Amino acid sequence: MDTERAVVSQIRAALEAACSATRDGAAADSVAGVTPAFVASPASTAEAAALLGAAATHDLTVVPRGAGLGLGWGLPPSSCDLVVDMALMGDVIEHAAGDLVARVQAGATIGHLASVLAQAGQQLALDAPPDATVGGVVATGMAGPRRFRYGAPRDLLIGLTAVRADGVVAHSGGKVVKNVAGYDIGKLFSGSQGTLGLITEATFRLHPLPVAVVYVTAEFGSSDRAGAAAAVAAAAGSALVPSAVELDWPGGSSRPLRVGVLLEGTAAGVAERATRMSERLGGAAGSPIVAVSPTAPPRWGQLPSSSTVVRTTFWVAKLPAVLDALVAAGEEAGVRPAVSGPAGAGALYACLGPHTEDDAAVRFIAALRDRLTRVTQGSAGPRGSVVVLAAPSSVLTTAGAYGPVPGAALMRSVKDQFDPGYRMFPGRLAGGS
Amino acid sequence: MAATTIEGLVPRMRQVCGAANVITDPLELRTYECDGLTAHRMVPALVVLPGTAGEVAAVVAECAKAGVPFVARGSGTGLSGGALPHPDGVLVVMSRMRKILEVDPVSRRAVVEPGATNLSVSKAAAPFGLFYAPDPSSQVVCSVGGNVAENSGGAHCLKNGFTVHHVTGLEIVTPAGELTWLGDGTGVTTGYDLLGAFTGSEGTLGIVTKIVVKLMPLPETVHTLLAAYATTSDGGRAVSDVIGAGIVPAAIEMMDALSIEAAEAAVGCNYPEGAGAVLIVELDGPACEVEGELATVRALCEAAGATEIRAADDPAERAVIWAGRKSAFAAVGRISPAFIVQDGVVPRTSLGEVLARIAALSADAGIRVANVFHAGDGNLHPLVLYDDASPAQTEAAEELSGAILDTCLEHGGSITGEHGVGVDKSRYMPKMFNADDLDTMQLVRCAFDPASLCNPGKVFPTPRLCGEVPGHRRAPHPAVAAGLAEIF
Numbered sequence: 012m013d014t015e016r017a018v019v020s021q022i023r024a025a026l027e028a029a030c031s032a033t034r035d036g037a038a039a040d041s042v043a044g045v046t047p048a049f050v051a052s053p054a055s056t057a058e059a060a061a062l063l064g065a066a067a068t069h070d071l072t073v074v075p076r077g078a079g080l081g082l083g084w085g086l087p088p089s090s091c092d093l094v095v096d097m098a099l100m101g102d103v104i105e106h107a108a109g110d111l112v113a114r115v116q117a118g119a120t121i122g123h124l125a126s127v128l129a130q131a132g133q134q135l136a137l138d139a140p141p142d143a144t145v146g147g148v149v150a151t152g153m154a155g156p157r158r159f160r161y162g163a164p165r166d167l168l169i170g171l172t173a174v175r176a177d178g179v180v181a182h183s184g185g186k187v188v189k190n191v192a193g194y195d196i197g198k199l200f201s202g203s204q205g206t207l208g209l210i211t212e213a214t215f216r217l218h219p220l221p222v223a224v225v226y227v228t229a230e231f232g233s234s235d236r237a238g239a240a241a242a243v244a245a246a247a248g249s250a251l252v253p254s255a256v257e258l259d260w261p262g263g264s265s266r267p268l269r270v271g272v273l274l275e276g277t278a279a280g281v282a283e284r285a286t287r288m289s290e291r292l293g294g295a296a297g298s299p300i301v302a303v304s305p306t307a308p309p310r311w312g313q314l315p316s317s318s319t320v321v322r323t324t325f326w327v328a329k330l331p332a333v334l335d336a337l338v339a340a341g342e343e344a345g346v347r348p349a350v351s352g353p354a355g356a357g358a359l360y361a362c363l364g365p366h367t368e369d370d371a372a373v374r375f376i377a378a379l380r381d382r383l384t385r386v387t388q389g390s391a392g393p394r395g396s397v398v399v400l401a402a403p404s405s406v407l408t409t410a411g412a413y414g415p416v417p418g419a420a421l422m423r424s425v426k427d428q429f430d431p432g433y434r435m436f437p438g439r440l441a442g443g444s
Numbered sequence: 445m446a447a448t449t450i451e452g453l454v455p456r457m458r459q460v461c462g463a464a465n466v467i468t469d470p471l472e473l474r475t476y477e478c479d480g481l482t483a484h485r486m487v488p489a490l491v492v493l494p495g496t497a498g499e500v501a502a503v504v505a506e507c508a509k510a511g512v513p514f515v516a517r518g519s520g521t522g523l524s525g526g527a528l529p530h531p532d533g534v535l536v537v538m539s540r541m542r543k544i545l546e547v548d549p550v551s552r553r554a555v556v557e558p559g560a561t562n563l564s565v566s567k568a569a570a571p572f573g574l575f576y577a578p579d580p581s582s583q584v585v586c587s588v589g590g591n592v593a594e595n596s597g598g599a600h601c602l603k604n605g606f607t608v609h610h611v612t613g614l615e616i617v618t619p620a621g622e623l624t625w626l627g628d629g630t631g632v633t634t635g636y637d638l639l640g641a642f643t644g645s646e647g648t649l650g651i652v653t654k655i656v657v658k659l660m661p662l663p664e665t666v667h668t669l670l671a672a673y674a675t676t677s678d679g680g681r682a683v684s685d686v687i688g689a690g691i692v693p694a695a696i697e698m699m700d701a702l703s704i705e706a707a708e709a710a711v712g713c714n715y716p717e718g719a720g721a722v723l724i725v726e727l728d729g730p731a732c733e734v735e736g737e738l739a740t741v742r743a744l745c746e747a748a749g750a751t752e753i754r755a756a757d758d759p760a761e762r763a764v765i766w767a768g769r770k771s772a773f774a775a776v777g778r779i780s781p782a783f784i785v786q787d788g789v790v791p792r793t794s795l796g797e798v799l800a801r802i803a804a805l806s807a808d809a810g811i812r813v814a815n816v817f818h819a820g821d822g823n824l825h826p827l828v829l830y831d832d833a834s835p836a837q838t839e840a841a842e843e844l845s846g847a848i849l850d851t852c853l854e855h856g857g858s859i860t861g862e863h864g865v866g867v868d869k870s871r872y873m874p875k876m877f878n879a880d881d882l883d884t885m886q887l888v889r890c891a892f893d894p895a896s897l898c899n900p901g902k903v904f905p906t907p908r909l910c911g912e913v914p915g916h917r918r919a920p921h922p923a924v925a926a927g928l929a930e931i932f
Binding site: 182194358394417420421 | 730732881
């Protein structure tokens with residue numbers, strides 16, 4: 012015991028020497044049920060580097076934490092000695108408005124960044140929660156409705172500073188939008204969920220804030236899935252330049268389906284485009300109720316609060332088959348998933364409520380995978396995937412978070428190179444079944 | 445020794461690709477000695493032209509087994525020597541694999557083979573009112589596989605992004621000779637974005653055998669303006685004002701007096717006489733948005749001191765305006781025996797300062813520089829003109845060329861915006877990235893190609909020894925133990 016205490020205090024001293032804002036972990040710091048021994052809040056990339064260097068010396072497992080919004084999603088860490096909390100790195104370092112570029116510390120919140128950029132009439136064109144951090148958004152790769160037009164965080168990220176598991180600081184990209192010098196480490200860290208290293212700074216390309224926005228919605232009866240799917244395809248394939256093409260279907264087969272289209276531009280421009288988009292949505296198939304509004308429809312870009320979130324991706328032509336599969340899998344498992352997401356960009360989230368039995372959730376996931384195999388696994392290569400983004404860990408371990416992940420063996424090789432000790436968020440990412 | 449190894453490979457390569465598709469004749473091999481950057485030449489030991497993904501995999505597997513380096517080549521239009529052959533290696537030429545395998549207009553996706561030309565994708569998509577957005581100037585001949593390797597841009601990437609934004613799935617042959625897919629084909633990534641990291645890796649992480657690309661609806665309206673200015677700094681002011689007005693044009697291009705003169709001589713583009721700079725601004729989108737933007741852009745161009753403005757509203761008129769710009773690289777060949785194309789990038793707001801610096805450097809060196817650039821994204825293509833018959837001029841031109849890149853870096857820019865590092869700019873990489881940055885990039889190389897056989901000697905000034913890959917040191921995750929998933 013004495014030896015163990017001595018070792019712990021030695022480690023504490025090493026972490027404190029690297030980063031003064033180091034304290035013992037508490038229950039409130041637990042990551043998916045795992046309480047860390049230590050929590051440290053570096054104030055700079057240099058401090059973060061010293062911290063991860065000390066963690067490497069003492070062979071500590073490390074979990075990076077931004078706002079903590081995504082920590083409960085996915086598999087819990089198999090071990091967590093140290094949480095690196097990014098709360099003290101919350102600054103917008105540079106906003107080069109004339110260049111439409113911003114360099115930001117990873118702990119800066121999306122809301123803070125948005126308020127700084129808005130002063131110059133600019134934005135980071137991502138729909139993330141205002142309290143999410145920039146580093147968390149990059150690490151999880153989450154994108155909202157406007158993924159359709161602007162892409163995911165990886166599409167807007169032009170430069171990255173990260174600290175490797177061994178404490179080495181690495182930069183890639185830069186602060187110009189057009190740049191092909193060297194490997195794009197930013198892409199690698201996109202979606203890495205803290206398993207490759209700690210993101211400390213990110214540089215983004217920005218977009219002007221639109222003068223006007225308008226939402227065009229088309230509501231289809233519960234039996235008219237084909238009509239809704241046709242409307243999604245019609246909107247997504249139009250030259251009216253929608254910024255988002257969403258589908259919202261709150262409660263299984265008995266509830267209506269709503270297709271929502273966001274148009275951004277000038278006041279006169281979006282008004283005319285909305286009229287024409289309304290015609291397209293109404294004329295695609297079925298007889299929907301079409302409405303135009305300057306404000307977002309309910310639940311826009313929000314996932315229903317739920318304990319299980321299953322993401323399905325697909326080629327848009329297969330949307331009718333995907334909707335059918337969601338219904339059938341729900342019936343088979345005795346659950347009623349709430350479905351929403353950027354259908355025009357080829358993705359939907361199926362959410363199960365918190366009272367769903369684990370068995371039922373597992374059956375739903377298995378049934379969905381089974382029914383979508385032919386949709387997602389084309390003879391000429393993958394055409395989509397079914398991934399469990401969030402679920403109770405018992406469901407995740409039984410059902411498996413991922414189906415086959417293309418390039419899983421190469422991902423493993425990348426992990427081996429970047430974090431040979433498997434100390435960065437161990438157990439979080441699954442490389443395929 | 446290398447020669448005997450290669451000779452040993454020939455029979456097997458003939459089995460894999462067919463005898464007609466294995467080139468050993470020295471004269472024929474010479475035709476592959478360089479890509480679009482002719483300053484670097486190297487005759488490959490062997491050239492193979494596989495016809496299928498399986499054949500590419502078999503070719504690479506043989507190379508891996510024999511420890512022979514290999515280099516992939518598309519149409520050979522690259523401008524950084526990325527497809528420069530290895531003297532003891534196999535050049536894998538993708539020109540037989542040029543099929544458009546599928547166009548799905550509803551999903552707005554196409555699946556193409558790597559040798560397909562960039563333009564052929566847009567041609568196949570056109571009947572459905574769709575197009576493939578990346579449009580490098582060489583799009584008539586350059587291959588999509590090459591575009592993936594270089595993360596190619598083009599004049600319209602200001603608004604639409606680069607190749608990496610338009611590729612949603614890749615089938616590749618790994619440097620070990622295994623076929624695998626990167627990305628699930630939809631553009632939504634799971635885990636590390638290997639699809640994104642591979643795109644732009646300049647052929648050093650594997651060979652692409654199939655590409656899933658996004659198609660976009662053709663814009664409803666396209667308007668092109670040409671504005672003439674007395675100086676590039678006047679033109680630069682117009683660029684800043686347009687961007688400052690919250691407008692993202694499809695393209696903003698500028699040419700200076702010397703490049704205008706060259707283009708005039710080459711294609712008679714009939715740009716306004718005596719102009720010190722011409723600015724080309726293209727706007728596209730729904731008519732109800734573009735008409736308003738057009739009026740704003742025109743007003744801003746005038747306010748910045750345009751001496752003349754021309755508008756093109758139909759494809760024929762547009763082609764006339766673009767003819768000068770698109771011919772620029774080739775055109776300077778008419779006013780100079782030799783030239784170096786640079787590809788530096790600077791923050792757009794530094795353009796004026798950097799152009800002034802380039803002019804000063806040019807005057808000091810007594811070497812002419814013609815400037816053609818993607819003004820909207822600060823990507824400069826200074827054309828350094830010299831006489832390659834004079835060793836002194838050649839050296840001065842190379843020095844000037846390097847000084848221009850230094851200037852770009854001093855302003856927070858990049859050594860390459862779209863042409864890639866290749867062999868040409870690897871020596872500048874340590875100026876842009878420190879040793880730790882380069883070491884980190886090479887970790888990716890080690891993950892994909894530990895034996896360093898795949899297009900070796902490109903991008904990085906010095907190779908990294910990859911060493912042994914350590915295994916797990918921790919207890920397996922329950923899901924791994926249960927045999928359900930591979931977790932890390």
